[in-house]
Amino acid sequence: MSATGIAQRTLDALSVYRHKRVLILLLLGFSAGLPLMLVFSTLSFWLREAGVDRTSIGYFSWIALAYAFKWAWSPLVDRLSIPILTRLMGRRRSWMLFAQLVLVSAIVGMSMSDPLADLNRLAIFAMLVAFASATQDIVIDAFRIESAPEKMQAALAAAYQVGYRSAMIVATAGALTIAAWVEPGNDEYNLKAWQISYAVMAALMFVGVLTTLFSREPVVDTKEADDTELALKQKLSQRYPKPIAASLSWIYTASVLPFIDFFKRYGRSALLILLLISCYRISDIVMGIMANVFYVDMGFTKEEIAYLSKIYGLIMTLVGAAFGGILLARFGTMKILFLGALLVAVTNLLFAYQAMIGHNVPFLTIAISIDNFSAGIATAAFIAYLSSLTSSGYSATQYALLSSIMLLFPKFIAGFSGAYVDTYGYVNFFVGASIIGFPVLLLIHLVNKYVPHGIPAKSVLTDENQVS
Structure with missing residues (x-):
């Protein structure tokens, strides 16, 4: 193929990123990714610096x-x-x-919480963040799936991922940087620094609010x-009063029918699909909970993690x-x-070597x-x-x-990662986090071989004006 042809194919591949829906999903991805780290690795860093033990952080x-x-x-x-x-806004928005x-x-x-004075109070607000964040994820995922035809889903997924991962960096490196700025040169635990940092993170959530207000249903x-x-x-109304019949029909349609639809379309293969889904991210999730704790124990400062590691x-x-x-x-x-599963499993070995060489x-x-x-x-x-697995009308529930x-x-x-590190050390932990990712490759092969392809998953009513 000529250089001109290659250049044209490259431009055609990149053109999908020019749609307005891609920008919207980028910003909504940011809104979705920000809260996760505030109850995950950043919170672990805060708790560890405050003196909370590793086992408690794991729990x-x-x-x-x-x-x-x-x-x-x-x-x-x-x-x-x-x-x-x-x-006023539509169901999704x-x-x-x-x-x-x-x-x-x-x-x-x-x-406004203090983990040393009242850890339970902090836990309650963290649980509320997790619940509301999970709810936001539900509706953004449905919004994304319903916003464009299947041919655009890869671009929307990539844009969402860019926004999501960017927010995760902001909620980690950004939070650490803000905490460090409050009292420069002081590596001692400072409650006020963390409180200001989390207040700034709350303000950044308005990126999602504004995007929601200006997007289209x-x-x-x-x-x-x-x-x-x-x-x-109508059928139940013959046996029950109308309010009861309406409630039962709504519950069945909302809660039962999405699952029936999924298993009806995939049959026995549905179990293999669910097994793959349940294991795909095991390697990076198990590793991730101890990542910031690992940085603290290796002697890295907040500035080093924020400015050097997280920027790259x-x-x-x-x-x-x-690129994905x-x-x-x-x-x-x-x-x-x-390819993604293989790369994630292998890159965990880099942290095992980091544990060997220290700071x-x-x-x-x-x-x-490389890991990111x-x-x-x-x-x-x-x-x-x-x-690609969801159906129109049930996208929120199925996804x-x-x-x-x-x-x-x-x-x-x-949840057992802290106890594992205390018993076996960081090198064994990261090697183990890598090894448990390799069986996923076999599952992907089996799904690709045995799960029927071409099953109609959805019929979103989308035209060029909607995705433009």
Whole structure:
């Protein structure tokens, strides 16, 4: 192929990023990624610096299990209207705004807490953040899936990933930087520094609020779900009073039908799909809970992590996510899903070597850069894959179930990470975090081989004006 032809194909691949929906998903991804780190690794750093023991920090991470159970209330997002807001903004945007306002309030509550004086108070606000953040994830995922046809999902997934990972960097490196600025040159624990840092993070949540207010509600075909609910309501009305019949039909349509639809479409293969989903991110999630604790124990300062490691990590995350979107469009989801899983598992070995050499800023910069580049590719592919499994009218519930399954097993295992490090040390921990990622490659191969392809997953009513 000539140089001109290669250049044209490259431009064609990149043109998908010019749509307005891509920018919207970039900003909503930022809104979704920011709260996660505030109840995950950044909170672990705060607690460790305050003197909370590693085992307690490991157990504290179970707060993030709210993300694994978001499927339990996802039917509300799919089928329940919020008074006044839904009429003014539409179902998806009204739920987004509601979750974002709760997040702002809960993060402010964390910023006014003291883990040494009242750890329970901090835990309560952290749980509220996790719950509201999981709710926001539910509705943003549905909004993303419903906003564009399947051919654009790779680009939307990549943009979402760029925003999401950028916010994670802001909520880690940014939070550490702000905490360090409060009292420069002082490495001692400073409660006020952390409180100011979390207050700033609460203010940054208004990026999502403004994006929600200025975005457009997607148009979705919910006729099948609506007709099923109406038919069931009429049938039940013959046996029960109308209010009871209406309630039962709504519960069935919102909570039961999405799962029936999924298993009906995939049959026995659904179990293999769910097994892959439950294990795909086990390597990086198990490793991630101890990452910032590891940095503290290795003697890295907040400034070193924020300015050196995280800056390069952010750059490589953006490059990795964007590159992942191009790879998805060029080679398809399953191949890039395999590549991402392989890269994530292998890069954990870099941190095992870091544990052996101790405090070494240049190597940590390289390790985090490569790790974030790999995570960008893997997550973009995984988001696109999960999106392809959902059906129109049930996207919020089905995607919430799938993404919850993704977190449940890894988060449970990660809760024991502190105790594991105390017993076996960091080198063994990171090697183990790498090894447990390799069986995922076999699962991807089996899914690609045995799961039927070409199953119609959704029929979003989208035209060029909607995605422009």
